[in-house]
Amino acid sequence: MPALADRGVYVASESSFYRVLKAASQQHHRGRAKKPSERVLTSHCATGPNQVWSWDITWMPAAVKDQFYYWFMVLDVFSRKIVGHEVHVAESAELASRLMRRTSLAEGLAGRSLVLHSDNGSAMKGATMLATLEQLGVAPSFSRPRVSNDNAYAESLFRTCKYRPDYPRKPFTSLEQAQAWTQKFVRWYNQEHKHSGLKFVTPAQRHNGQDTAILKRREQVYDDARNRHPQRWSRGIRNWTLESQVWLNPERIRPEALQCAA
Numbered sequence: 249m250p251a252l253a254d255r256g257v258y259v260a261s262e263s264s265f266y267r268v269l270k271a272a273s274q275q276h277h278r279g280r281a282k283k284p285s286e287r288v289l290t291s292h293c294a295t296g297p298n299q300v301w302s303w304d305i306t307w308m309p310a311a312v313k314d315q316f317y318y319w320f321m322v323l324d325v326f327s328r329k330i331v332g333h334e335v336h337v338a339e340s341a342e343l344a345s346r347l348m349r350r351t352s353l354a355e356g357l358a359g360r361s362l363v364l365h366s367d368n369g370s371a372m373k374g375a376t377m378l379a380t381l382e383q384l385g386v387a388p389s390f391s392r393p394r395v396s397n398d399n400a401y402a403e404s405l406f407r408t409c410k411y412r413p414d415y416p417r418k419p420f421t422s423l424e425q426a427q428a429w430t431q432k433f434v435r436w437y438n439q440e441h442k443h444s445g446l447k448f449v450t451p452a453q454r455h456n457g458q459d460t461a462i463l464k465r466r467e468q469v470y471d472d473a474r475n476r477h478p479q480r481w482s483r484g485i486r487n488w489t490l491e492s493q494v495w496l497n498p499e500r501i502r503p504e505a506l507q508c509a510a
Contacts, residue, residue, distance in 0.1 A: 290389050290398075292363050292496045293508035294326035297455045298355055300496055301325065302365045303332075303372075304402035305339050306409075308426050309419035317426040320347050325365075325401055326494045327455035328443055330434045331355055335427045341374020348377070352384050365389040365496055367399050398497055409433055447490050454490075463488040 269275040294300040302323045307316040318339040322332035332351030336343050348364070364386050366372040372390065381388050391398030409415065412433065420426040438455075442448040449459040470485040493508050 290365070290391075291498050292325070292365065292389060293498075294324075294494045294496075295492060295508050297324050297327045297329070298331075298357060298360065298362060299326060300363045300365065300494075301331065302399055302402045302496065303344075304366060304399055304406070305344075305369065305371060306406045308335070308430075310426075311419045311421045317420060317423055319426070319430055320344060320371075321402065321405065322347065322351050322364075323401055323405055324451075324455060325496050327451050328401070328405075328446060329438050329451035329455040330405070331455075333430060333434055335423065335430055337423055339369070339371045341371050341377040344371045344374070345376045345380040348380055348384065348386070352386070357384070357386075359385070362386045363389050365391070365399060366402075367391045401496065405437075408437070447488055449490075459490060463490065 266275060292300045302325050304321060306319050306321070308319055310316055318336050320332075320334045320336065320339075320343065321330060323329070324331050332347055332354065334343070334347050352358075352362075362385070364381060366389070368390055371377065372388075378388060409430075416429065420429070438452045439450060441450055443451055443454075446454050446459065447463055449462050453459050453462060467485065467488045470488070474481045474485055
Protein backbone atom coordinates (compact mmCIF):
# COMPACT_ATOMS: atom_id res chain seq x y z
CA MET A 249 0.00 0.00 0.00
CA PRO A 250 2.73 2.56 0.78
CA ALA A 251 4.37 1.83 -2.59
CA LEU A 252 1.06 2.43 -4.38
CA ALA A 253 0.50 5.62 -2.41
CA ASP A 254 3.93 6.88 -3.47
CA ARG A 255 2.71 6.48 -7.07
CA GLY A 256 -0.51 8.36 -6.28
CA VAL A 257 -2.68 5.24 -6.30
CA TYR A 258 -5.15 4.23 -3.59
CA VAL A 259 -7.02 0.93 -3.89
CA ALA A 260 -8.29 0.07 -0.39
CA SER A 261 -7.33 0.14 3.27
CA GLU A 262 -5.03 -2.47 4.80
CA SER A 263 -7.93 -3.97 6.76
CA SER A 264 -9.85 -4.43 3.50
CA PHE A 265 -6.91 -6.27 1.94
CA TYR A 266 -6.74 -8.55 4.98
CA ARG A 267 -10.47 -9.29 4.75
CA VAL A 268 -10.08 -10.24 1.08
CA LEU A 269 -7.09 -12.48 1.87
CA LYS A 270 -8.99 -14.18 4.68
CA ALA A 271 -12.02 -14.77 2.45
CA ALA A 272 -9.73 -16.39 -0.11
CA SER A 273 -7.97 -18.51 2.56
CA GLN A 274 -4.71 -16.71 1.81
CA GLN A 275 -4.07 -15.32 5.28
CA HIS A 276 -2.01 -18.11 6.79
CA HIS A 277 1.41 -18.71 8.29
CA ARG A 278 4.32 -18.10 5.92
CA GLY A 279 8.03 -18.63 6.22
CA ARG A 280 10.31 -21.37 7.43
CA ALA A 281 9.72 -20.85 11.14
CA LYS A 282 7.41 -23.30 12.86
CA LYS A 283 3.87 -22.06 13.19
CA PRO A 284 3.16 -20.97 16.77
CA SER A 285 1.02 -23.53 18.57
CA GLU A 286 -2.14 -22.38 20.31
CA ARG A 287 -2.13 -23.03 24.04
CA VAL A 288 -5.53 -24.24 25.14
CA LEU A 289 -6.72 -23.30 28.61
CA THR A 290 -7.52 -26.44 30.58
CA SER A 291 -10.73 -26.32 32.63
CA HIS A 292 -11.84 -28.78 35.30
CA CYS A 293 -14.98 -29.13 37.39
CA ALA A 294 -15.31 -30.59 40.90
CA THR A 295 -18.62 -31.55 42.51
CA GLY A 296 -17.04 -32.89 45.69
CA PRO A 297 -13.72 -33.16 47.53
CA ASN A 298 -10.76 -35.11 46.13
CA GLN A 299 -11.76 -34.74 42.49
CA VAL A 300 -9.54 -31.81 41.43
CA TRP A 301 -6.38 -30.77 43.27
CA SER A 302 -4.13 -27.81 42.58
CA TRP A 303 -0.55 -27.68 43.73
CA ASP A 304 2.38 -25.28 43.65
CA ILE A 305 5.65 -24.34 45.33
CA THR A 306 6.45 -20.99 46.90
CA TRP A 307 9.77 -19.64 48.11
CA MET A 308 10.26 -18.69 51.75
CA PRO A 309 13.35 -16.54 52.45
CA ALA A 310 16.15 -18.05 54.54
CA ALA A 311 18.52 -16.14 56.79
CA VAL A 312 21.43 -16.97 54.48
CA LYS A 313 21.58 -14.52 51.58
CA ASP A 314 20.22 -15.86 48.26
CA GLN A 315 18.94 -19.04 49.89
CA PHE A 316 15.31 -20.09 50.26
CA TYR A 317 13.11 -22.77 51.73
CA TYR A 318 10.51 -24.27 49.42
CA TRP A 319 6.95 -24.86 50.56
CA PHE A 320 5.22 -27.61 48.56
CA MET A 321 1.44 -27.25 48.91
CA VAL A 322 -1.48 -29.35 47.57
CA LEU A 323 -4.96 -27.79 47.68
CA ASP A 324 -8.37 -29.36 47.09
CA VAL A 325 -10.18 -27.07 44.63
CA PHE A 326 -13.69 -27.98 45.81
CA SER A 327 -13.14 -27.44 49.54
CA ARG A 328 -10.01 -25.22 49.47
CA LYS A 329 -8.53 -27.50 52.12
CA ILE A 330 -4.75 -27.92 52.14
CA VAL A 331 -4.59 -31.70 51.84
CA GLY A 332 -0.79 -31.99 51.78
CA HIS A 333 2.26 -29.83 52.34
CA GLU A 334 5.96 -30.01 53.14
CA VAL A 335 8.88 -27.57 53.40
CA HIS A 336 12.26 -28.49 51.89
CA VAL A 337 15.63 -26.89 51.20
CA ALA A 338 15.28 -27.59 47.46
CA GLU A 339 12.58 -28.16 44.88
CA SER A 340 12.60 -31.35 42.83
CA ALA A 341 10.31 -33.85 41.15
CA GLU A 342 11.47 -36.53 43.60
CA LEU A 343 10.31 -34.52 46.63
CA ALA A 344 7.05 -33.68 44.87
CA SER A 345 6.53 -37.36 44.11
CA ARG A 346 6.94 -38.32 47.76
CA LEU A 347 4.49 -35.63 48.86
CA MET A 348 1.94 -36.83 46.31
CA ARG A 349 2.18 -40.41 47.52
CA ARG A 350 1.73 -39.36 51.16
CA THR A 351 -1.17 -37.06 50.38
CA SER A 352 -2.92 -39.68 48.26
CA LEU A 353 -2.57 -42.20 51.09
CA ALA A 354 -3.79 -39.72 53.73
CA GLU A 355 -6.90 -38.90 51.68
CA GLY A 356 -7.61 -42.54 50.81
CA LEU A 357 -7.60 -42.04 47.05
CA ALA A 358 -6.82 -45.60 46.00
CA GLY A 359 -8.79 -46.39 42.87
CA ARG A 360 -10.48 -42.98 42.68
CA SER A 361 -10.05 -40.64 39.73
CA LEU A 362 -8.31 -37.34 40.40
CA VAL A 363 -6.98 -34.39 38.37
CA LEU A 364 -3.84 -32.66 39.67
CA HIS A 365 -3.31 -29.17 38.21
CA SER A 366 -0.04 -27.24 38.39
CA ASP A 367 2.13 -24.84 36.47
CA ASN A 368 5.00 -25.92 34.22
CA GLY A 369 7.86 -25.99 36.73
CA SER A 370 10.53 -28.69 36.56
CA ALA A 371 9.27 -30.26 39.80
CA MET A 372 5.78 -30.53 38.29
CA LYS A 373 6.80 -32.04 34.95
CA GLY A 374 9.79 -34.13 36.06
CA ALA A 375 9.88 -37.77 34.99
CA THR A 376 9.70 -39.06 38.58
CA MET A 377 6.61 -37.01 39.35
CA LEU A 378 4.83 -37.96 36.13
CA ALA A 379 5.61 -41.64 36.70
CA THR A 380 4.19 -41.42 40.22
CA LEU A 381 0.99 -39.80 38.97
CA GLU A 382 0.58 -42.56 36.40
CA GLN A 383 1.04 -45.22 39.08
CA LEU A 384 -1.54 -43.52 41.31
CA GLY A 385 -4.02 -43.10 38.45
CA VAL A 386 -3.88 -39.32 38.73
CA ALA A 387 -4.39 -37.22 35.59
CA PRO A 388 -1.86 -34.36 35.35
CA SER A 389 -3.01 -30.94 34.14
CA PHE A 390 -0.81 -27.95 33.42
CA SER A 391 -1.17 -24.20 33.06
CA ARG A 392 -0.37 -22.47 29.81
CA PRO A 393 3.29 -21.42 29.57
CA ARG A 394 3.98 -17.94 30.93
CA VAL A 395 0.37 -17.48 32.07
CA SER A 396 0.26 -16.55 35.75
CA ASN A 397 -3.44 -16.94 36.53
CA ASP A 398 -4.16 -20.49 35.34
CA ASN A 399 -3.46 -21.80 38.87
CA ALA A 400 -5.45 -19.15 40.71
CA TYR A 401 -6.48 -21.15 43.78
CA ALA A 402 -2.90 -21.97 44.76
CA GLU A 403 -1.70 -18.42 44.07
CA SER A 404 -4.54 -17.00 46.16
CA LEU A 405 -3.68 -19.26 49.08
CA PHE A 406 -0.02 -18.25 49.00
CA ARG A 407 -1.10 -14.61 49.09
CA THR A 408 -3.31 -15.33 52.11
CA CYS A 409 -0.33 -16.99 53.78
CA LYS A 410 2.19 -14.22 53.20
CA TYR A 411 -0.22 -11.45 54.19
CA ARG A 412 -1.02 -13.03 57.54
CA PRO A 413 -0.22 -10.64 60.45
CA ASP A 414 2.05 -13.26 62.02
CA TYR A 415 4.02 -14.01 58.86
CA PRO A 416 7.67 -13.39 59.88
CA ARG A 417 9.04 -10.00 58.87
CA LYS A 418 12.55 -11.45 58.90
CA PRO A 419 13.80 -14.50 56.97
CA PHE A 420 13.43 -17.93 58.54
CA THR A 421 16.53 -18.86 60.53
CA SER A 422 16.20 -22.62 59.94
CA LEU A 423 14.28 -25.25 58.05
CA GLU A 424 12.63 -26.30 61.33
CA GLN A 425 11.33 -22.77 61.92
CA ALA A 426 9.84 -22.63 58.41
CA GLN A 427 8.22 -26.05 58.89
CA ALA A 428 6.77 -25.06 62.27
CA TRP A 429 5.30 -21.83 60.89
CA THR A 430 3.65 -23.54 57.91
CA GLN A 431 2.22 -26.25 60.17
CA LYS A 432 0.65 -23.54 62.31
CA PHE A 433 -0.70 -21.72 59.27
CA VAL A 434 -2.20 -24.87 57.73
CA ARG A 435 -3.92 -25.74 61.02
CA TRP A 436 -5.42 -22.24 61.17
CA TYR A 437 -6.36 -22.16 57.49
CA ASN A 438 -8.05 -25.57 57.43
CA GLN A 439 -9.69 -25.59 60.85
CA GLU A 440 -10.35 -21.95 61.83
CA HIS A 441 -10.33 -19.71 58.74
CA LYS A 442 -13.88 -18.87 57.70
CA HIS A 443 -13.30 -18.71 53.96
CA SER A 444 -15.13 -15.90 52.15
CA GLY A 445 -15.34 -18.03 49.00
CA LEU A 446 -17.11 -20.77 50.99
CA LYS A 447 -19.83 -18.60 52.57
CA PHE A 448 -17.59 -18.36 55.64
CA VAL A 449 -17.31 -22.01 56.57
CA THR A 450 -13.84 -23.47 57.06
CA PRO A 451 -12.16 -25.58 54.36
CA ALA A 452 -12.19 -28.57 56.71
CA GLN A 453 -15.96 -28.22 57.23
CA ARG A 454 -16.50 -28.08 53.47
CA HIS A 455 -14.15 -31.02 52.89
CA ASN A 456 -15.88 -33.17 55.52
CA GLY A 457 -19.42 -32.34 54.38
CA GLN A 458 -20.34 -30.36 57.50
CA ASP A 459 -20.99 -27.15 55.56
CA THR A 460 -24.59 -28.00 54.56
CA ALA A 461 -25.84 -28.29 58.14
CA ILE A 462 -23.89 -25.21 59.27
CA LEU A 463 -25.25 -23.02 56.49
CA LYS A 464 -28.77 -24.34 57.07
CA ARG A 465 -28.56 -23.23 60.70
CA ARG A 466 -27.30 -19.80 59.66
CA GLU A 467 -30.18 -19.43 57.25
CA GLN A 468 -32.63 -20.25 60.04
CA VAL A 469 -31.00 -17.66 62.33
CA TYR A 470 -31.41 -14.99 59.65
CA ASP A 471 -34.99 -16.06 58.94
CA ASP A 472 -35.86 -15.82 62.64
CA ALA A 473 -34.26 -12.37 62.88
CA ARG A 474 -36.26 -11.11 59.90
CA ASN A 475 -39.49 -12.49 61.33
CA ARG A 476 -38.86 -10.71 64.63
CA HIS A 477 -38.02 -7.37 63.02
CA PRO A 478 -39.39 -7.32 59.45
CA GLN A 479 -39.06 -3.50 59.27
CA ARG A 480 -35.28 -3.88 59.27
CA TRP A 481 -35.26 -5.98 56.08
CA SER A 482 -35.92 -4.32 52.74
CA ARG A 483 -35.02 -7.46 50.81
CA GLY A 484 -34.53 -11.17 51.40
CA ILE A 485 -31.97 -12.60 53.79
CA ARG A 486 -28.39 -13.29 52.83
CA ASN A 487 -27.86 -16.19 50.45
CA TRP A 488 -26.16 -18.97 52.44
CA THR A 489 -26.22 -21.58 49.64
CA LEU A 490 -22.89 -22.82 48.30
CA GLU A 491 -22.48 -23.73 44.64
CA SER A 492 -22.46 -27.46 44.04
CA GLN A 493 -19.86 -27.12 41.26
CA VAL A 494 -16.45 -25.52 41.52
CA TRP A 495 -14.56 -24.78 38.31
CA LEU A 496 -10.85 -24.40 37.78
CA ASN A 497 -10.29 -21.97 34.90
CA PRO A 498 -13.81 -21.70 33.45
CA GLU A 499 -13.03 -18.42 31.64
CA ARG A 500 -13.07 -19.81 28.10
CA ILE A 501 -16.09 -22.04 28.49
CA ARG A 502 -19.41 -20.72 27.21
CA PRO A 503 -21.79 -19.99 30.10
CA GLU A 504 -24.33 -22.50 28.78
CA ALA A 505 -21.62 -25.18 28.79
CA LEU A 506 -20.66 -24.65 32.43
CA GLN A 507 -22.08 -27.93 33.58
CA CYS A 508 -20.04 -30.76 35.06
CA ALA A 509 -20.25 -34.02 33.21
CA ALA A 510 -22.29 -36.62 35.03
